[in-house]
Amino acid sequence: xxxxxxxxxxxxxxxxxxxxxxxxxxxxxxxxxxxxxxxxxxxxxxxxxxxxxxxxxxxxxxxxxxxxxxxxxxxxxxxxxxxxxxxxxxxxxxxxxxxxxxxxxxxxxxxxxxxxxxxxxxxxxxxxxxxxxxxxxxxxxxxxxxxxxxxxxxxxxxxxxxxxxxxxxxxxxxxxxxxxxxxxxxxxxxxxxxxxxxxxxxxxxxxxxxxxxxxxxxxxxxxxxxxxxxxxxxxxxxxxxxxxxxxxxxxxxxxxxxxxxxx
Amino acid sequence: xxxxxxxxxxxxxxxxxxxxxxxxxxxxxxxxxxxxxxxxxxxxxxxxxxxxxxxxxxxxxxxxxxxxxxxxxxxxxxxxxxxxxxxxxxxxxxxxxxxxxxxxxxxxxxxxxxxxxxxxxxxxxxxxxxxxxxxxxxxxxxxxxxxxxxxxxxxxxxxxxxxxxxxxxxxxxxxxxxxxxxxxxxxxxxxxxxxxxxxxxxxxxxxxxxxxxxxxxxxxxxxxxxxxxxxxxxxxxxxxxxxxxxxxxxxxxxxxxxxxxxxxxxxxxxxxxxxxxxxxxxxxxxxxxxxxxxxxxxxxxxxxx
Numbered sequence: 130x131x132x133x134x135x136x137x138x139x140x141x142x143x144x145x146x147x148x149x150x151x152x153x154x155x156x157x158x159x160x161x162x163x164x165x166x167x168x169x170x171x172x173x174x175x176x177x178x179x180x181x182x183x184x185x186x187x188x189x190x191x192x193x194x195x196x197x198x199x200x201x202x203x204x205x206x207x208x209x210x211x212x213x214x215x216x217x218x219x220x221x222x223x224x225x226x227x228x229x230x231x232x233x234x235x236x237x238x239x240x241x242x243x244x245x246x247x248x249x250x251x252x253x254x255x256x257x258x259x260x261x262x263x264x265x266x267x268x269x270x271x272x273x274x275x276x277x278x279x280x281x282x283x284x285x286x287x288x289x290x291x292x293x294x295x296x297x298x299x300x301x302x303x304x305x306x307x308x309x310x311x312x313x314x315x316x317x318x319x320x321x322x323x324x325x326x327x328x329x330x331x332x333x334x335x336x337x338x339x340x341x342x343x344x345x346x347x348x349x350x351x352x353x354x355x356x357x358x359x360x361x362x363x364x365x366x367x368x369x370x371x372x373x374x375x376x377x378x379x380x381x382x383x384x385x386x387x388x389x390x391x392x
Numbered sequence: 393x394x395x396x397x398x399x400x401x402x403x404x405x406x407x408x409x410x411x412x413x414x415x416x417x418x419x420x421x422x423x424x425x426x427x428x429x430x431x432x433x434x435x436x437x438x439x440x441x442x443x444x445x446x447x448x449x450x451x452x453x454x455x456x457x458x459x460x461x462x463x464x465x466x467x468x469x470x471x472x473x474x475x476x477x478x479x480x481x482x483x484x485x486x487x488x489x490x491x492x493x494x495x496x497x498x499x500x501x502x503x504x505x506x507x508x509x510x511x512x513x514x515x516x517x518x519x520x521x522x523x524x525x526x527x528x529x530x531x532x533x534x535x536x537x538x539x540x541x542x543x544x545x546x547x548x549x550x551x552x553x554x555x556x557x558x559x560x561x562x563x564x565x566x567x568x569x570x571x572x573x574x575x576x577x578x579x580x581x582x583x584x585x586x587x588x589x590x591x592x593x594x595x596x597x598x599x600x601x602x603x604x605x606x607x608x609x610x611x612x613x614x615x616x617x618x619x620x621x622x623x624x625x626x627x628x629x630x631x632x633x634x635x636x637x638x639x640x641x642x643x644x645x646x647x648x649x650x651x652x653x654x655x656x657x658x659x660x661x662x663x664x665x666x667x668x669x670x671x672x673x674x675x676x677x678x679x680x681x682x683x684x685x686x687x688x689x690x691x692x693x694x695x696x697x
Contacts, residue, residue: 136465140498147495226479230540233443234496235468392405392446 136235144236145244152248156214163214164256167206171260174202175267178324190326190357199264200351201323204285206260208318208343209310211253211286212293215245216306219297228390238384242294242377249290250283257282270354277362278353284369285346291376298380298389317343322351327359342372393456395421395470395548395579396442401451403437403603411437413603414451419596421456421547424574425581426594426611430692434603435583436476439552443473455548469497472546474537476553482526486517486536489525490543497544504543511539515569531562538566548579555589567593587684591615597684601692614687622680623660625650628673637666651680 156163175195183194190197222228231241264270272278292309300306321343327335338344345365352358358365383389396419403412412434419425429435440446442453444460453460458467480489487508494504512518515535520528525536534554541549551570555563563586571593574580584590590597591611598608607614627648634644640663643651652663660677667674 136469136498143498143500144496147492150495150501151492222481225481226475226477227481229445229473229475229479230493231496232445233468233471233473234493235465235498236496237465387447391444392440 140235141237141240144234145240145247148231148241148244149247149251152214152218152245153251155218156248156252163210163252164259167210167256168259168263171202171206172263174198175264179267190328190355192355192357193268195268196355197326197351198324199268199270200354201321201347203257203260203264204282204343204347204350205318205323207253207257207282207286208289208314208346210256211249212289212296212310212314214252215249215290215293216296216300216309218248219245219294220300220303220306223297223300223390224303232390238381242380242384245294246287246290249293250286253286253289254282257286272354273356274353278350281346281349281353281366281369284366284373285350288342288346288369288373288376291373291380294380295376295383298383301389317341320344321347322359323347342368345369393421394418394454395423395456396581397452397454398438398442399452401438401441401453402449403434403441403446404449411603412441412449412451415600415603415605416451417598417605417608419548419579419581421579422574422577423579423596424571424594425579426590426597427581427583427600428587428590428597428688429583429600433600435600436552438600439473439475439550439581439583443471443550444468445473445475469544470547472541472544472549474541474549474551474554476556478533478537480525480533480536480540482524484525485522486525486528487512487521489536490540493540494543499544507543507545508539511542514542515539516565531558534558534562535566538569542573546578548581549573551580551582553584554582555584555586563589587688591684599688599691606691611684615684617687620653620655621686623652623654623663623677624680625652625667625677626675627667628675629671631672635667635670635672637663637670639663639666 179195179198183198186194188194219228222231261270296306296309320338321341322338327338327344330338339360345360345368348358348360349362349365349369352362398418399416400414401412401416402410402414404410415434415438427435427438437446441448442455442460444464455467456470458470460467484492487505490508490511491501491504494507495501499507508521509518512521515538517532517535517539520532525533528536534557538551538554555566558566567589570580570582574593582590582594594611596610597614599606624645627650630647631644631650632647634642634650640658641653645651654660654663664674
């Protein structure tokens, strides 16, 4: 028996690097499908909601409407992109069965998960950066709390990459990977305070809005940029971290039992 | 040392189907081992469990002494898998598939690239290294599957029907390559429906049927069990009826073709002599069917009774 383990820390790090390299290379290779569309969509939001309609709305929480919606729109792009990257890549690997390349290798399951999440975060942050630069055409961004802003966008990208991973595991067809974004993610994002302050809602709907996790991310991010928020920032960060911990554990559980990937 | 040990392995799928009913066998290091069986016998399930793609219900599997449950990481380092279905990323380039695979086993990109170049040349894929994998021909895809499994230089290579759908020329070149690999020390486990392939390549054989091992022995002793062989004999002469040769059971197929059953203890010299004595000239002869094929069918039939 070979007593000396050959698959140590260096090999594990190299395996993680391999997945991350492949994931980033994948979405950069098809940038016309992965980076450009959100940039165009978000530019339209800036033009239509920010410039055209926003000029009639006036101010929101003491800011021009354009300034108010910019953080939410950036966050919406980050959420959609990080989620879409992981769900499409992981389901693609399942569909073509090349997920088996990883499963038969000695790579720990945690590394597979981490690799996909880093890929999702990378795309989320890159798209977020592109949308942020686009927003500079329409407004000046004076970021109040840069560290907090970056922390929130990073954690949000991690959270939605994990969510995308779960969707990828459960998906049995390409339809399944578009159902959640269409019927869950988009409504929650729109109702998560991207375009309005929840203080405008009646009391009951304000309470209902607090059940929406995206509200916390959008508001924490908006606080980082503008310094205003509908909710408490420590609460928002706490909720984001708890959800990440729960999703990460659940992803690992699904990988360990081999749900959807082993028979 | 055993490259693979399987002990009382069972697998019951969620729909209640018992794919494996407590199979046990071992594969010696350096062996070229055939796992044969009809469709649905449990071959791919067994290979799936060894490579951890299928969850077992009960039993133990160890690779070079490492249990796949308790020391999965160690066991997997020794293992290379060539699955039955094409399962690489169809959008990636040939070379990238190999480099990525080596990366999963902890190879740096530089080292992986060097190894990829070696393997690509060994398998005749060098000219195609920058092509997208989906653009390869069927045979080249099969070779890419083997190349990928060899990237981390496994000591145990599992091949699940590697030559299915491959033309005869390529099949022979793959046989040559696998034989060479085995001679260099790689233990190989092969499943195939081409029994000629198993007979040509393998030293040991296990036959699985309905989730049970019905025979596990070395190839030579298994073939020795064949107590009769049927030959097709092509004659120069033209015949209208079956010639009378009491020592052998003959059957006239057409005016120039005879079928002869040669029992254990008899030999072809005697048969030729008998035919010559009655004025018949043999042009050529061949086995009616592959020897292993006859045995395989008999064993599977016996098991089914």
